[in-house]
Structures are given as structure tokens and as C-alpha cells.
Amino acid sequence: MNTKLVELELADVESIFTDKTKRKKVVENSFLHGLQKRHFILFQILPLVVTLIALPLMPYLPFGEFELSLFVLFWLITGLGVSSGYHRLFTHRSYKTHNAVQIILAIGGAMAGQGGVISWAALHRRHHELSDKPGDPHSPNLHGSGWRDRIRGLVHSHVTWMYKHEYPSVVHYVPDLIKNKNLIGVDRYYYLWVSLGLVLPTLLGGLYHWSLAGALAGFLWGGVFRILWVGHTIWSINSFLHCFGSSRFETEEHSHNFGAIALLTFGESWHNNHHAFPGSASFGLEWYRLDPGYWFIQLLEVFHLAWDVKVPTKERIQARAINS
Template sequence: MNTETVDVESILTDDTKRKKVVDNPFLHRLQKRHFILFQILPIIGSLIALPLLPYIPFGPFEIFLFVLFWLMTGFGVSSGYHRLFTHRSYKTHEAVQVMLVIWGAMAGQGGVISWSALHRRHHELSDKPGDPHSPNLFGNNWRDRIRGLVHSHVTWMYKHPYPSVVHYVPDLIKNKTLIKVDQHYYLWASLGLVLPAILGGLYHWSLAGALAGFIWGGVFRILWGGHTIWSINSFLHCFGMKRFQTEEHSHNFGPIALLSFGESWHNNHHAFPASASFGLEWYRLDPGYWFIQLLEVFHLAWDVKVPTPDKIEAREINA
């Protein structure tokens, strides 16, 4: 891993360095722009695309594009952004890091530096004031619960205090290669739309094929992948099963483990945040961990952290 220092602190005032969050109009404008591009436009694009579906190609290749780019971006977010960069649950080569950053960026959920800083702050203040996306800070009546779910699922991304990267991710901003790749976030996010369009156009040798690839491998995939991951922030801090007693309201929900790349073992994750495995046992489906194990088989991952059975048993509620 390249750990040469990036001179991020030189652009910050002493007062900013001491703050855990930065809250100013410039950052809010950037957040609003990203919210429109990757939360609102995929919804609008999907609604526009629906009447076009009978007139564009649809078959095994379009399904292949959807699944391929969903898997790439899902592993990029779950195995890369979340388990590698945020929680340091394993180590890997620089080339694999770059690949995972690009895949994660293609999901349209933000750059790896921002994503990791936000998620570390979430763990620090989970379901407490300052948590970027808790659904449990608005009250207990049904209107407040709905308001909290909407906030935690989508609207928090429109405008929020930005966690100081100097405070929350000092390890990441020392990685010069990571910073360089992250600086091109919008290029990689655009690639997640352009590449399936190119593949669709080449396969069908038509503009209609390119449009089909853009819709299925790009727009629909971003919409599906985003809301699947965001449901962890919202619904799984309100509903599900608790295997471990934790200080916040995280829950597990096994039925969507495959669709969420194992992220739905959310209570397990909050109990053992440094673990590369969220399922913790082989029979709890965890594709994000399977990907790490695959890297390990090919000697592309090492120092993979998983708690021992004794530690797991000691934390269980019924232990």
C-alpha cells in the first residue's frame, strides 16, 4: 500500500482541523448536486424509461449487464468501501484497492474518502445526535417514525454536516494513490453508465441496444443498488432481529442477505465492526465476505479479521 502523505492539512484552517464536522454552504451545494445526480435523476430516468421498454432490446444480454454491473458495484461498496477502507478488516494489494474504489464509485454513492468518513462517524454516534442517517432521532409516534425512515433512507443525503476527513480518515488521506483515484469520482461514476451503454450498442450494433444497456446496466442498476444499501441505514435500524446487545438499534434481516451483499447482518456488524465477515457463520449468506475469501484464495487478500467462536458466543444476548 502506498502511504505517502498527501498535504490535505495545508488547505485547512486550524479551526477546521479541530472540528469533527464541516458545515458550510459550499459543501452543501456539492451535496445537493450529488443528490440530484444520483438519487433524483435515476428515479426520473427510470420513469422515463418504462414506456420505452417495449421498443428497445431486452433479453439475456440486458439481464447479464444488469447483474454484472450490480455485482461489480455491490462488491465495490460492500467489500471495498465498507469492509476494506472504512473498517480495515483485511489487507490487499494496491491494484485491488484501485479496482474496488473504481467499482464502488460506479455505484454513484459518493467517493471512498467521503463514504468512509461518514460511515466511521455513523459508528461513533450510531442512533445518537450527530449520526448522519439515524431514523430514531425524530420521536416515537407513527408520523415521526415515518419521517425518520424517510430521512435515513434518502433525504439526509441532500444536506448534512460533512465529517472532517482529517479527523475520521487520517489513514486514507495518507494513501496518495487512493486520493488520486478518488479525485476522479465523477469519471468513474459516469463510467458506470457509459460502459453498459457501449457494451449494449456493440452487442446489438444499434443505438437502441446502447439505450437498453444504459437503462439496464446503468439507470435501473443504480436505482436498485442504491435503495438496497440505503435500506440498511433505515429499515434495519428499526426492524429485524437482534442477535447481540449493542448500544444502538441495529438489526439483522437474513432474507435480503444475498441482495445486500451480506450487509443485512447489520446487528452482527455493529457488534463486530472490524470483522470481514458480517454473517459470522458459513450458513449465513454473506457475498461481500465470499468475495474477500476469493481474493484470499488467490493470495490477493491477507490478515482477514474474523472474531473467534468464543468471542461471538460471549457477546450473544442469550449467552
């Protein structure tokens, strides 16, 4: 999907550079909306439908430590790919790493089924630019103040915004990423990586139990259930954490922290901290605020696989904090 989008954008590059008044921040057309709809049906609707169909079959399928291990393994690969890769590395450039690590993180993130890295980063940079203001791709706070409007806003920000939305110009939002040949290469095979995230656990399940039922259990636990889980935990940052939780810093939007789900979201739930210091590799900011996405970057650093890891000084944090 994203390669086509990038090509579409690059075709306009020449005219953009000759006439800067032509530079648009977002593009919208029926071709893009068609791709968005297809992606929404494949990775939001279909996993839900498959889950509902599979539930009555569960008593007949193997379930034990192996299935849970598959779930956790693919949850870690895709969750860290999104949090430490898509978000902290590619969107916010909060640390540097080797090309090989970039490629691995981009593939891990792609396997989550949340879109290719170029689109994901462009959408997220636009979110930071216009948080909770018109143009934010997924604000829950722009639908009115009545309780029905609030629920409508939450549903929109959590999931339905993906069905049809303005597409941020990659030339404007991610000029650094579209110059990265490795990333463009990974993006080109986006659907292959998502498929790999389904095929691998299926194969592992089939081989372990040496049965079709084992393969199906692997497909469900390591693939479908995991895509749903990673998706909704990450989307809850966009939706619930722009409405509920605590605020440690005064920021211009309605971002909140919610420590109780920090481990489940790889530390992404320190969202108020993140909006206050978007360039920081650490979202928890203190060691006792659990932040697995940052722990992974620190692990890379120990092995000299990450460097220039950006974190604000204690003084900067304290100067901005309104709560401890």
C-alpha cells in the same frame, strides 16, 4: 467532488496541528452543501426521473439475457466495490490487500454513485461513532415516536439525509485514507468512474445489438436501473435495519439483522452482527449466514490477494450473543 473537499480540509491541517482545540469533527458551509445538493440531484433524483421516463419505452427496447447479464455484472462490480471495498476494507480495515486491488475496489465502489470513498468512509465511521445518537448522519430513530415521526425518520435515514448534512472532517475521521495517494487519485476522478458505469453498459448494449435501441437498453439496465437498485438496497441498511429485523447481539444502537435480503445486499444485512463486531471482515459470522461480500474477500485470500483477514473467534461471538 471529494478532491476539492480533501483540499479544503488539508488547507486547514496546519492550524489544526498547531492548535488542537481548533480540530472540528464536522464542517458545514454553503460550498459543501452545494456539492451535496448536486450529488443528491444527480444520483438520487435523476435516476428515478430517467426510470419513469423510460418505463413507457420498455416494450420498444430489446430485453433478454444480455440486458439481465449487464444488470448483474454491473451490480456485482459496484456492490462488491461498496461492500468489500468501501465498507469492509477502507472504512473498517478488516483485511489488507495490494494497492492494485485497493484501486480496483475503490473504482468499483465509485461507479455505484454513492459518493467518493474518502467521504463515504468518513460518514460511515461517524455513523459507527454516534449510531442512533445526535450526530449520526442517517439515524431513523431521532425524529420522535409518533407514527408520522417514525415515517419521517425512515425517509430521512433512507435518502433525504444526503440532500444536506454535516460533513465529517476527513482529518479527524479518515487520517489513514487521506495519506493513501492511490485513494486520493481515485477520488479525484470520482465523476469519471460514475460516468464509466453508465458509458460501458451503453457501449456493450449498442455493440451487441448494433443499434441505438440496444445502447439505450444497456444504459438503462447496466447503468440507471442498477444505480437505483444498488443505492436503495444499501440505503435500506441505514433505514429499515435500524428499525426492523432480529438482534443476535446486544448493541448500543438499534441495528438489526435481516437474513432474507442477505444475498441482495452482499451480506450487509447482517447489520446487528456488524455493529457488534465492526472490525470483522465477515458480517454473517457463520458459513450458513449468506455473506457474498465476505465470500469475495475469501476468494481474494485464496489467490493471496488478501491477508490479515479479521474475524472474531467462536468464543468471542458466543460470549456476546443473546440469541443463536
